Amino acid sequence: MGAGWLPWSAASLASGAVLLVLGALSMPPTTEVGQVIDAVAHQDAAWLMATASFFLASVGLTMGLPAILWLFPRRHQVVGLVGLWIWAVGTIGTAGVASLLVLFRAVARTVDLTPEQVEALSRDPLLRLGLGAVVVAFHLGELVVALVLLRGRAAPVWVPAMLLLHVALAPVNHLLPANLQSVQAIVLGVGLMGIAVRATESWAGSRPLARL
Known part of the structure; x- marks a missing residue:
C-alpha cells in the first residue's frame, strides 16, 4: 500500500492545529460565568468563530493523526498506535465541545440565565463526565504519543517537548491570568505543526528509495 495519503494527512494535522489555536484565541479571555454570558450576548461573531474553529479542528486533527504513525519506530x-486511538477519542470529542458551545449560545440568547443557573448546569454529572472523558482521552493520548516520539527520536526533541508541556500545563492552566490561558493551545499548535512538517519531510525523503 502506498503512502500518497501522508501529505494530505499531514496538511489536515497542520490545519487542525491552526484552527484549534484560532478557536482558543476567539473564546472570551475569562473564566467568570457572568462575563462568559456577557460575551455570548455582545461578542456573538467571536463565539461563532470559536465554535466553527473547534468543530473544523476536530475534523482536521482526527484526519491528521495517521500522519503521526509514519514517524513511529x-x-x-503498537504503543504509538494505542496512543493515537486514545487521542482520537479526544479529537473527535472536540466536535462535541463545539456542539455544546452552540447549545449554550442558543440557550443564553433565548432564556434569561443567571450566573448561578449556569453554574448549576455546569455541575450536571453527565455533562461533567462527558467533558472529562474527552479531556482525559485527549491529554492521555497526547502524552503517550509524545513519549513514543521522544523515545524513538523520530522528530526533533522540541516537538514532543511541546506536547509534554501542553499536557503539563493542563492541571494549572486555569490558575494563569485569563489573557495567558490561550498559551496552552498555542504550545499544542506549535508541536502539531512540527509533527506535520517532520512527517512530510520523512515521507519526501523516502520516495527516492521507494523507486529503486
Whole structure:
C-alpha cells in the first residue's frame, strides 16, 4: 500500500492545529460565568468563530493523526498506535465541545440565565463526565504519543517537548491570568505543526528509495 495519503494527512494535522489555536484565541479571555454570558450576548461573531474553529479542528486533527504513525519506530508502533486511538477519542470529542458551545449560545440568547443557573448546569454529572472523558482521552493520548516520539527520536526533541508541556500545563492552566490561558493551545499548535512538517519531510525523503 502506498503512502500518497501522508501529505494530505499531514496538511489536515497542520490545519487542525491552526484552527484549534484560532478557536482558543476567539473564546472570551475569562473564566467568570457572568462575563462568559456577557460575551455570548455582545461578542456573538467571536463565539461563532470559536465554535466553527473547534468543530473544523476536530475534523482536521482526527484526519491528521495517521500522519503521526509514519514517524513511529517499528518497535514502538503498537504503543504509538494505542496512543493515537486514545487521542482520537479526544479529537473527535472536540466536535462535541463545539456542539455544546452552540447549545449554550442558543440557550443564553433565548432564556434569561443567571450566573448561578449556569453554574448549576455546569455541575450536571453527565455533562461533567462527558467533558472529562474527552479531556482525559485527549491529554492521555497526547502524552503517550509524545513519549513514543521522544523515545524513538523520530522528530526533533522540541516537538514532543511541546506536547509534554501542553499536557503539563493542563492541571494549572486555569490558575494563569485569563489573557495567558490561550498559551496552552498555542504550545499544542506549535508541536502539531512540527509533527506535520517532520512527517512530510520523512515521507519526501523516502520516495527516492521507494523507486529503486
